[in-house]
Amino acid sequence: MNKKVLMLFLAIASLGLVSCNSNDDETGIVIDGIDLTSDVDCCSAEEALQVYRFIQTVHIIPELSTSVDGKYDVWAYTKTGTLHRGYNDLYFVVTKKKSGNYVKNFNIKNVTPLMHMVKMDMWHSTPVGGTFEVFDTTRPAVKRGWVSLLMNTSDAGNWQFSYDIEVLGSKGGVEKQAINVEALPEGQDWLKNFKVGDDTYFLSLVNPSDWKTGTNTIQAYISKKSTPATTPYALATETFTIEIDPRMPDMGNHTSPDNVALTKQQDGSYTGTINLTMTGLWRIHLTVKDSKGNIVAGGDDLKDGFSSLYWDVTL
């Protein structure tokens, strides 16, 4: 697979080393391997620089990268270059093969991870964030969405990934690409489910690996299992509240003060505040309430006095 050799970067205008390169574009920005000559479909030099910088913070997933019509390269990224059980941010960037510059307008659709349960020979999907969109206007050529994978790859089952892409009128995508999903290490459990009646809901905790000792924003999504199960699970339309009780089981269930329950935001996510007094294993006990305040999941006091529904996060 292509490596990102095409992207070596130097911004050296101020050093007076600007050659008579047409990349110059008045701004003095030079990105190795990218022709920054004005192209309405692509980023300006400043935008390209922002995108380029962002790309340095993530890693390519080769299995999900492809090309369209021989004209465009499609690059998929996650933070680590792999997928793991639970919530994963997924980023897409499209470059023109000719110039190497980033295309601003493209659409990612129908992202469908499917798991094959080997024993029963059954297939099911997993929670997927609705649409893949620009998440930061300074980087108009990066689209973000997420998948929350129910299980890791094992003898019991394995994953296939599909999506469609539309770039400046050309269509393409990835079809049933086998991909490995890693397990999370001991002490990390970021995806839980609960049932209300016959409906199954999934609680995906967003990127707790970014947390630090102190006050953190805690974000999660609640998705509802689809029928048929091979359709990606969309966000639940109901409104819940997720109350949290973070505890350190190794420290006599030490807890922290002033945690704020997660409530539904306009973008469909649930956001609250979690305070972590130190590093180590935090078990975040959950109580999920419906819009009327009735407990629908967790909040049962087991013999240790805590909810049986919890996320585990190790800092």
Next chain:
Amino acid sequence: MIGTLLLAILSPSDTIITSSHLIDEVVVVSAAGEGRKRSVKGLAASIDEHLAELSHVDLVRRGSYAWEPVVNNMATERVSTTIDGMKIFYACTDKMDPVTSYVESSNLQSILLNSGLNGNPQSTGNIGGSLDLKLRKAGFGGESLFSSKTGGLGGGLVVGHETNGHLQVYGADGVVSLPRFYTNVGVFYRHADNYKEGGGRKVPFSQFQKVNVYDNFGFRLTEEGNDVVEGTFIYDRASNVGYPALNMDVAKAEAFIASLSYRHQFVEGFLNAWETKGYYNHITHVMDDTKRPDVEIHMDMPGKSWTSGLYSLLTGTGGRHEVQANYDLYYNRLFADMTMYPGGAAPMYMVTWPDVGTLNTGLAVNDRISLTGRQTVTLTAKWAMQWQRLNNEEGYYALRVFFPGMKDSYNQTIGRIAATYQLSILNSQLSIGAGWGSRAPTVTEAYGYYLNNTFDQYDYIGNPRLKNESAVELNCAAKFSIFSSQLSISLDANAFFFSNYIIGQFENRLSPMTVGAEGVKVYGNLSHATMVNTAFTADWKLLPWLTWNTRLSYAIGNDDVGKALPLISPFAYTSGINCQLSSINCKLTVKGNARQVNYGKKYGETSTPAYAIVNLSGQYAFHLHGHALTLRAGVENLLDKRYSTYSDWCDIPQKGRNFYTNLSVSL
């Protein structure tokens, strides 16, 4: 508590200290000044044993090593400790290493105590008092304190043994003392195994070991000798120190202390001397719980403290005035963290002192005014400013959980002012004094993070929003001598009226971190608190060779609602008979405490029962082949009583019967 007063007044030749009931000194090494306070064990005594001789001073024991001095019933937070004017700050969040533990007897000439707000010029935040550990400097030829009065080469040896805990003491030092150069260097070593409490049961984890190396030196820059450069270097390392009152021990407590000073002596005019000293010290403290059985979670808790500073002291005498003016500046950094290792799971880490940098600068003026031959007024004042910054981000963000609006830097202004009036008429002395002073919260009080206190079993969290604590002090003393000065009686009292008294307060909302802890306390200000210390002393010269002295003391400490504060001494007494027959000195002492009635129940303290013990000591000074030798021997806790005092952390028992002997030789 006013043996001080008597001692000071009975020895008019004493030029180091002024005669005030607010000042006390214990001599560690000195051939001169008989009649001044010293430990019955001489140089072989530990710093803690020397400190115990001082009036107003008690010691909090967490083991048999590194006791925490308490002055006027106030501990480290309210007491300033300096080494020859140098600031030094302990590095253990659990107060296992009061800075007095980083020096050794052989480093010191004496320990000087200023009671209350009447602090020495370098001290800041000294509401309870200030201790200055005076270093032993050999001095230039002809001024030597050692047997060789004409200078040249000299030295000394000390060897000691105590049966209880098999304590061994070995010390050696050498002196070169010439008219323009001197140096004294020495090594000291102590080793102790677990001691036995009264009744013979061993107290596990009460062992320790300590090595100390030091050097003092001085040069005269000119023939006249009015310009002197002096330097100090001390390396002190305690290892394998047990703390029976705590859950863990200390693998290493290490200090490096260095200073260089320049002194100009004025020959004529108002000014006497101008001394400027620059110094640096750092402390590394490493706790260790690996030797304890049944440790639920193994922890690493290292702490670091380093301080760099300078002071410049100008002294002058003119007319009725004896003036000292001092400028000082220091910068201290304190960092401590804790890593806990639950079996198999991920380690848990927290910063317990968030690398706090403190820059403090102050100006002090003391003036002793002789109004008439009989009346003296002493005025002392200090003003200081302090800037603090939390340099560790992780620790800062952790504290912000509890104090969301807190900043990463703070500054404080603190000061003190005190005046004493003294009157001598016939055979009596009267003294009254008053003062006001404030102190900034300590790093533990302002930024400490889940510091477990085994005394009340609470985890303590600092509070960056604390106000400065301040106190008004009133003190008075009276001494009467009757029967041609055969009997002297003294009374001494002081009272402190605090505003914004800082103490840990219950915070039921918070969950403790330490497994087994009762809960969490957050430091807070009490609107007011009161502390009163009183003492009565009687010295009776029954016969020319026989004296009897008695000291009784009583103290009260109350919080804002009149409840007793913790760690306030109950009624205490000491009574001793001393006989001096030519070169032999013997002493029989009875000392004890009454039952602790007013104990800080609200603050987790329990009452300590009464006790009384008997000590016997003897000393014989003689010459052998031209060398001066002193043999000291005695027995402590003769009746092998099992007891603990109010200041024994978690009521750990004191030593049972203990025979000691030591020999010091001047070469």
